[in-house]
Amino acid sequence: MDRDPFIEIDHVTFGYDSQRTILNDVSLVFGRGQVTSVLGNSGCGKTTLLRLIGGVHAPSSGRVVFDGEVINTRDKDQLYRLRRRLGMLFQFGALFTDLTVFDNVAFPLREMTDLPEALIRDIVLMKLDAVGLRGAAPLKISEVSGGMARRIALARAIALDPELIMYDEPFAGLDLISMGVAAKLIRTLTDVTGATTLLISHDVPECMAISDWVVLMAPGGRIVAQGTPKDLMDSTDPEVRQFVRGEPDGPIKFHYPAPPVAEDFGLGGRA
Numbered sequence: 001m002d003r004d005p006f007i008e009i010d011h012v013t014f015g016y017d018s019q020r021t022i023l024n025d026v027s028l029v030f031g032r033g034q035v036t037s038v039l040g041n042s043g044c045g046k047t048t049l050l051r052l053i054g055g056v057h058a059p060s061s062g063r064v065v066f067d068g069e070v071i072n073t074r075d076k077d078q079l080y081r082l083r084r085r086l087g088m089l090f091q092f093g094a095l096f097t098d099l100t101v102f103d104n105v106a107f108p109l110r111e112m113t114d115l116p117e118a119l120i121r122d123i124v125l126m127k128l129d130a131v132g133l134r135g136a137a138p139l140k141i142s143e144v145s146g147g148m149a150r151r152i153a154l155a156r157a158i159a160l161d162p163e164l165i166m167y168d169e170p171f172a173g174l175d176l177i178s179m180g181v182a183a184k185l186i187r188t189l190t191d192v193t194g195a196t197t198l199l200i201s202h203d204v205p206e207c208m209a210i211s212d213w214v215v216l217m218a219p220g221g222r223i224v225a226q227g228t229p230k231d232l233m234d235s236t237d238p239e240v241r242q243f244v245r246g247e248p249d250g251p252i253k254f255h256y257p258a259p260p261v262a263e264d265f266g267l268g269g270r271a
């Protein structure tokens with residue numbers, strides 16, 4: 001598959017402290033205008049990867065390249081410029097509960113632009129329409145459901161027409177129908193806006209359904225496999241099969257490494 005790089009992770013190593021490396025020599029490409037999902041068990045470093053792309057942290061070695069520009073976290077002007085091109089939707093994307101749906105979506109436009117209010121109104125209604133919630137504009141956030149809140153956060157994330165949209169667990173806590181709606185919406189918005197979309201999630205079927213490219217990550221940022229959803233679904237590698245099919249037994253262990261049970265419960269000397 002043709003993949004024109006929009007984001008490049010080039011031999012990136014990173015740890016929050018010197019004791020523990022979270023990402024170890026990771027190299028990945030996120031294709032322009034594509035939906036790429038990064039799947040992997042809890043704690044393997046997916047959110048950390050998004051933070052590096054957002055310029056929140058700097059890698060200890062390697063480069064993060066944003067549309068051809070190496071991100072330098074010490075260059076505040078560059079970060080400001082690049083972040084304006086980025087829409088980020090965090091897990092349970094925090095909305096202002098005392099504001100209306102309309103004002104939540106208008107917030108980034110009012111903060112970041114000098115657009116006249118009449119134009120802001122049109123943009124907000126257009127974005128709300130894109131997520132199917134134009135009619136909910138006057139409601140307070142406290143009056144909407146969890147699934148609706150997620151779509152409102154999405155409308156807010158696309159308010160400034162970002163070229164890159166990053167979603168951190170967009171399906172967490174949604175029922176199956178809302179999950180399907182959210183997944184389809186992510187795909188549609190990517191196609192309509194041409195934005196590059198990066199998604200991290202545990203929900204394998206949703207990611208498989210809407211992604212152009214899927215990356216399977218393991219602790220340390222080890223890339224177990226990557227490819228089209230079909231490549232991964234057809235894989236005969238036991239680790240990939242276990243993950244994409246949700247099989248309980250396989251190379252990925254259920255238990256976090258621990259001392260033997262007998263040792264932890266003080267049963268060692270009784271035999």
Ligand SMILES: Nc1ncnc2c1ncn2[C@@H]1O[C@H](COP(=O)(O)OP(=O)(O)OP(=O)(O)O)[C@@H](O)[C@H]1O
Binds near residue numbers: 022040041044045
């Ligand atoms: N700010 C931080 N300071 C120190 N350690 C952190 C920090 N944020 C995350 N970590 C650690 O880094 C590791 C990777 O975390 P990260 O959130 O990137 O994983 P993840 O794959 O996104 O997990 P999940 O799917 O559970 O969200 C974890 O062991 C976590 O405890």
